[in-house]
Amino acid sequence: MILRTLGKAPEDLLRRRINRAPLPALAIGLPWASIMLASMASFSPVIASAPVMPPLAYMLFLTWRLMRPGLLPIWAGLPLGLFDDLYSGQPFGSGIMLWSATMLAMELIDERFLWRGFGQDWLAASGLIAAYLLLCSAFAALATGYPLPLVIVPQVLVSIALYPVMTRVVSLLDRIRLLPLKRL
Amino acid sequence: MARSQDRRPGHSRRAQNGIFTGYVVVILGVVAGLAVLVLSIVRPETFAFARSSAAEVARPMGRAGAEGRAAGQGVFAAIGAYFKAGQQNAELRREVEAARANAVSMQALKDENRRLKALLGIVDPARPPVATAHLIGSSGASTRRFAVIDAGTRHGVIAGQPVRAASGLIGRVTEAGPSTARVLLVTDPDNVVPVRRANDGLAAFVQGASNGRVEIRLINMGVNPVKKGDVFVTSGAGGLYPPGIPVAVATAPTRDGATGHLAADPADHVYVVVEQAFSPQARAEYERLQREGAASAATAP
Numbered sequence: 001m002i003l004r005t006l007g008k009a010p011e012d013l014l015r016r017r018i019n020r021a022p023l024p025a026l027a028i029g030l031p032w033a034s035i036m037l038a039s040m041a042s043f044s045p046v047i048a049s050a051p052v053m054p055p056l057a058y059m060l061f062l063t064w065r066l067m068r069p070g071l072l073p074i075w076a077g078l079p080l081g082l083f084d085d086l087y088s089g090q091p092f093g094s095g096i097m098l099w100s101a102t103m104l105a106m107e108l109i110d111e112r113f114l115w116r117g118f119g120q121d122w123l124a125a126s127g128l129i130a131a132y133l134l135l136c137s138a139f140a141a142l143a144t145g146y147p148l149p150l151v152i153v154p155q156v157l158v159s160i161a162l163y164p165v166m167t168r169v170v171s172l173l174d175r176i177r178l179l180p181l182k183r184l
Numbered sequence: 185m186a187r188s189q190d191r192r193p194g195h196s197r198r199a200q201n202g203i204f205t206g207y208v209v210v211i212l213g214v215v216a217g218l219a220v221l222v223l224s225i226v227r228p229e230t231f232a233f234a235r236s237s238a239a240e241v242a243r244p245m246g247r248a249g250a251e252g253r254a255a256g257q258g259v260f261a262a263i264g265a266y267f268k269a270g271q272q273n274a275e276l277r278r279e280v281e282a283a284r285a286n287a288v289s290m291q292a293l294k295d296e297n298r299r300l301k302a303l304l305g306i307v308d309p310a311r312p313p314v315a316t317a318h319l320i321g322s323s324g325a326s327t328r329r330f331a332v333i334d335a336g337t338r339h340g341v342i343a344g345q346p347v348r349a350a351s352g353l354i355g356r357v358t359e360a361g362p363s364t365a366r367v368l369l370v371t372d373p374d375n376v377v378p379v380r381r382a383n384d385g386l387a388a389f390v391q392g393a394s395n396g397r398v399e400i401r402l403i404n405m406g407v408n409p410v411k412k413g414d415v416f417v418t419s420g421a422g423g424l425y426p427p428g429i430p431v432a433v434a435t436a437p438t439r440d441g442a443t444g445h446l447a448a449d450p451a452d453h454v455y456v457v458v459e460q461a462f463s464p465q466a467r468a469e470y471e472r473l474q475r476e477g478a479a480s481a482a483t484a485p
Contacts, residue, residue: 043246043321043332051394053324074206078213085231086238089323089330092224092231097217100210140327143225144374151327151395 020180030177031064031072032080039084051137051151054159057084058132059125061099063166065106066121068174077103090136091143098132118167126160133159229359236361239321239332243364246320247334279433282413289383314458315339319354319450320364327394329372331355331450333458336363341458344424349456352430352447353377353418357458365458369450370431371396378421379431381414388441390416390431396449398432401441410434410442423463 038057061080065072081099085092109124116124133152193199224231317335335341337360347354347367355369368375371392378389379400387403388410400416402408414434420427430447 040242040245042324043242051323051325051327055325075209075213077210078216081213081217086235087242087321089326089328091221091228091328092234093217093220093222095217097214097221100213100217103210104214137327139221139225143228143328144372151393155325 019184021182021184022178023181026179026181027177030173031068032076034173035061035064035080036083039080039087042087042089051155052158054155054162055088055129055133055136057088058099058102059129059159059162059166060170062102062106062125062128063163063170065103066125067167067170069106069110072103074103074107075100077101091139094136094139098135102128102132121167122160122163125163129159129163130156232359232366235366236336236359236364239364239366240361243320243334246332247318279413282411283415286383286413286415293383312460314345314460315341316455316457317341317365318454319367319456322369322450328374329369329392329394330358331367331369333365333367333456334363335458336361336365338362339458341365344461346425346429346459346461347456348429348459349448349450349453351453353425354448354450354453354456356424370446371398377425377431378419379416380419381410382417382430383414385419386410387419387421388416390444393443396445397435398444398446399441400432400434400444405440408437408439408441410437412437412442414442415447416444420462424461426459426462 035057038060041053041056057080061072061077077099078096081095081097083095084099085095088095105128106124113120113124133156137152193203220231315335317333317339319331320334321332323330331354333341333347341357341360343357343360345357347356353370355367355372355375357365358368359366369392370377370390371394373392373394376389376391378387380387386409388400389403391399391401393399400410402410412434415430416432416434418425418427418429418431432444432447434442434444436443
């Protein structure tokens with residue numbers, strides 16, 4: 001029901017639009033809050049005995065960056081990666097480093113291919129997600145001291161297939177983010 | 185969507201400085217992340233305080249999730265079962281036969297054991313469990329396998345204690361906060377459990393494979409006597425895990441052991457029991473090793 005409500009045209013959603021502006025807290029804070037909530041998704045009902053969950057927080061972070069460039073400041077990978085490290089079970093620091101490196105990589109991609117279609121965005125996201133998962137499992141292997149078997153292939157495929165869904169989630173959140181709730 | 189050209193802010197000194205600082209911070213982030221990563225690989229317990237306080241914050245969420253898990257599991261299980269009903273049926277039938285055979289021999293052994301114990305006058309010391317807890321979270325996206333339970337030092341839980349469910353071993357506690365604790369699951373490759381075959385005591389150890397299965401490796405090499413359906417229980421060697429807890433069932437014999445699946449899948453259990461470490465010496469030894477590990481890691485770099 002809530003999805004159908006939010007799918008309506010903005011003028012049906014809120015009658016009064018004159019003299020209204022988006023709430024600054026929501027407009028700036030929602031991307032951060034949504035990514036942090038996704039980091040805490042490990043406290044979800046499903047207890048996994050194998051790495052099957054796609055890295056939801058990282059994917060949300062990447063999708064926000066791809067769809068709304070400039071909304072997350074370039075240093076956002078540092079605090080958000082740190083928060084993700086608290087919950088992800090990875091050795092501490094891997095999130096800080098990889099998320100910051102992602103922001104740098106996205107700067108490079110922006111520099112090189114400024115005008116991208118959806119397909120190219122998907123391609124960029126696939127490359128970054130695959131690299132992220134591979135490096136994460138490499139760091140985990142370093143931490144255990146045993147060579148880990150390559151168990152991330154299904155996870156990579158699921159994550160890549162999930163990218164279009166994440167773009168829909170982000171556009172839905174973006175719509176909520178810009179609801180004109182503040183009275184001027 | 186292409187980004188706006190906010191990176192060329194014209195002659196505004198302030199905007200130029202802001203952009204420059206952003207780049208400095210992100211590069212610092214990569215460097216600092218690398219440094220922290222190296223530190224946490226060399227000394228894994230350094231950031232335990234941050235993790236356990238974060239787990240404390242998320243505890244109510246996990247508890248709420250644990251209540252609703254049974255329903256969610258049912259849905260996933262139903263979908264999975266639909267896809268591989270036939271294969272599963274055949275597999276289960278074979279396993280039931282093997283388990284039945286094992287159960288008979290176990291019963292015989294148990295009777296014999298009871299008689300012998302009565303004969304010797306040995307009283308099995310009562311081993312009250314430390315705490316009963318919910319499994320409230322797990323590292324679903326990482327290759328490391330951890331779970332979080334909602335009991336901590338306040339309930340008497342300390343690092344090194346074994347955690348079990350009704351049907352078998354779950355793992356051992358590695359970090360304990362005030363009211364949450366982090367459990368290293370049996371499927372983590374870092375967790376090595378000494379086991380023996382339930383019916384004849386064939387010694388082996390179980391190591392996690394990180395993909396939800398475990399590797400069973402025999403200690404004596406040679407002709408591999410492991411058959412599909414063999415049940416392995418903890419042997420008590422090493423003193424950390426009490427003997428006799430089911431750990432794994434062999435599914436596919438390999439050259440030097442077998443691949444197995446867990447006796448107790450953490451996903452199927454809402455409640456787990458934290459037990460005391462089997463022998464006090466083992467607990468002291470575990471703590472000493474932890475301390476020494478920390479000390480040598482501190483002096484090493």
